[in-house]
Amino acid sequence: MPKLQAPKGTRDFYPKDMAWRNHIVDAWRRVSIRNGFDQVDGPIFESLDLYKVKSGEGIVSELFHFTDRGERELAIRPEFTPTLARMVAEQANALPKPIKWFCTPNLCRAEKPQRGRLREFWQWNVDILGSDLPVADAECIFTAVDLLKELGLGPQHLRVKISHRQTVRHILKKLGVVEEKHTAAFELLDRRDKIEPAEFTNGAKALGLDEERVARFDQICRMEFNSGSLGVLYDSLGIDPKDASVADIQQLDDQLRAFGIAEWCVFDLGIVRGLAYYTGTVFEIHETSGAMRALAGGGRYDQLIELFGGPKTPAVGFGMGDVVLSDVLRDKGLVPEDTTPRPDVFVIASSDRGAGAVASNVAKLRLDGFHARFSYKTTRNVGKLLKDASDARARFVLILGDAVGDAAGEGQGQLKDLAGGTQIDIALGDVSSKLRV
RNA sequence: GUGGGCGUAGCUCAGUUGGUUAGAGCAUCGGGUUGUGAUCCCGAGGGUCGGGGGUUCGAGUCCCCUCGCCCACCCCA
Numbered sequence A: 001m002p003k004l005q006a007p008k009g010t011r012d013f014y015p016k017d018m019a020w021r022n023h024i025v026d027a028w029r030r031v032s033i034r035n036g037f038d039q040v041d042g043p044i045f046e047s048l049d050l051y052k053v054k055s056g057e058g059i060v061s062e063l064f065h066f067t068d069r070g071e072r073e074l075a076i077r078p079e080f081t082p083t084l085a086r087m088v089a090e091q092a093n094a095l096p097k098p099i100k101w102f103c104t105p106n107l108c109r110a111e112k113p114q115r116g117r118l119r120e121f122w123q124w125n126v127d128i129l130g131s132d133l134p135v136a137d138a139e140c141i142f143t144a145v146d147l148l149k150e151l152g153l154g155p156q157h158l159r160v161k162i163s164h165r166q167t168v169r170h171i172l173k174k175l176g177v178v179e180e181k182h183t184a185a186f187e188l189l190d191r192r193d194k195i196e197p198a199e200f201t202n203g204a205k206a207l208g209l210d211e212e213r214v215a216r217f218d219q220i221c222r223m224e225f226n227s228g229s230l231g232v233l234y235d236s237l238g239i240d241p242k243d244a245s246v247a248d249i250q251q252l253d254d255q256l257r258a259f260g261i262a263e264w265c266v267f268d269l270g271i272v273r274g275l276a277y278y279t280g281t282v283f284e285i286h287e288t289s290g291a292m293r294a295l296a297g298g299g300r301y302d303q304l305i306e307l308f309g310g311p312k313t314p315a316v317g318f319g320m321g322d323v324v325l326s327d328v329l330r331d332k333g334l335v336p337e338d339t340t341p342r343p344d345v346f347v348i349a350s351s352d353r354g355a356g357a358v359a360s361n362v363a364k365l366r367l368d369g370f371h372a373r374f375s376y377k378t379t380r381n382v383g384k385l386l387k388d389a390s391d392a393r394a395r396f397v398l399i400l401g402d403a404v405g406d407a408a409g410e411g412q413g414q415l416k417d418l419a420g421g422t423q424i425d426i427a428l429g430d431v432s433s434k435l436r437v
Numbered sequence B: 001g002u003g004g005g006c007g008u009a010g011c012u013c014a015g016u017u018g019g020u021u022a023g024a025g026c027a028u029c030g031g032g033u034u035g036u037g038a039u040c041c042c043g044a045g046g047g048u049c050g051g052g053g054g055u056u057c058g059a060g061u062c063c064c065c066u067c068g069c070c071c072a073c074c075c076c077a
Helices: A015-034 A048-055 A057-062 A081-091 A134-150 A165-175 A179-190 A197-206 A211-222 A230-237 A244-258 A322-331 A358-367 A382-391 A428-436
Strands: A045-047 A065-067 A073-076 A099-103 A106-108 A120-129 A158-164 A224-226 A265-268 A281-287 A296-300 A315-321 A345-349 A372-374 A396-400 A412-417 A423-427
Touching: A015 A099, A015 A120, A015 A134, A015 A322, A045 A048, A045 A081, A048 A057, A048 A073, A048 A081, A081 A099, A081 A120, A081 A315, A120 A134, A120 A322, A134 A158, A134 A244, A134 A281, A134 A296, A134 A315, A158 A165, A158 A244, A165 A179, A165 A211, A165 A244, A179 A197, A197 A211, A211 A230, A224 A230, A230 A244, A244 A265, A244 A281, A281 A315, A315 A322, A345 A358, A345 A382, A358 A372, A358 A396, A358 A428, A382 A396, A412 A428, A423 A428
Parallel strands: A158 A265, A345 A372, A345 A396
Antiparallel strands: A045 A073, A065 A073, A099 A120, A106 A120, A120 A315, A158 A281, A224 A265, A281 A296, A296 A315, A396 A412, A412 A423
């Protein structure tokens, strides 16, 4: 029999791992809800065609796909956006706008695992549909930043790098690149750090740019503008700030400052995202050191819902994966030793008579809503039992001796605070109210 | 898909030029002592040395294939 092990690029979640995953997913959920998003989900597999709509045939080799007994071609979801688009397209006219949805699906991609990338991972998706206002873009970014803060990260660790397709298009136009070649220009821009300078220059020439303009194009793409300093960009390019083509990015900047997250944000026109479907704002969250792959990425995709057969619906959103997020938190020393739930109370017996009352007292405490545990050991050795309680990371220990009554809640016990070490005599009927303090 | 590094117990690792039934610490489980958390003492379980094939009297050790992990590419929805 072949060795039975978790498939390549997947993870087993033992209690500590599961607690950590929950730590992340719970934070995603908590932050989403307080930012006004509703949770949704869809099937973990969809028809293969759904993924071809957005990404073409080329996507198939990246998918785990199969044929069911009805000869239907299906695929495990590699992303959530097509499902989201399908769901929105189906009920777009009935849903109140703006639609603010989030989800935390697990996704599978048939890629070779490496740092920051596995074959199964969890991804936080946050989307606002039905509004083309820059405030929606800003609220998505605010929500992403809120999550980072929630997990203890600060602007010293991460930066939201923001660009805007329309602004870049406007600059390209100013430099003399015809509109049909803008997509090629985006691709070239995206690859500029991966290719030789000569190849970049040649690519730029193919777009109709001469030597001087190539240099200018490259220079602009390498500049960063802090929030509030977009004027510098306009000046250097001779753009009128009142020009409609830059109004959008200017409003976004104003909103970011209104939300109070300007210090996290920087405008970097070199951020392109490979995705052809982004139409306006695009952004990525990067480590300030620039080392790792992007922690999150997103942008505006105003035409996607139509592509999936829905009405024209502007949309903006982002995704954040658990793998890179965990890497970042680990690097920054923000991973707690153990995130498994701690027992409120651990019940032990120091006498045979006390042992007879353990189950009933545990039952009562549990019915009162407490996380209560006890030991299966038969020893009356208080030291050993306290060690069990301590190992379980319990907050309190209830010690039952000869003073217990015949029924739950009767008689006396002792309640020990494991953190402080203090111990008090207590009537068993008063334990729950004492624990609530 | 391409290239490099690495696989011995749950974890961290020893294991001589190929040579008896492959070891240690920690962890786990059981027992004992002090009945109030560190401990201390005794004991147990756990490895087809990632898997398969080959060379050899003999392979954890040498050769080939394969699987997995890590890293870098490709790609990144």
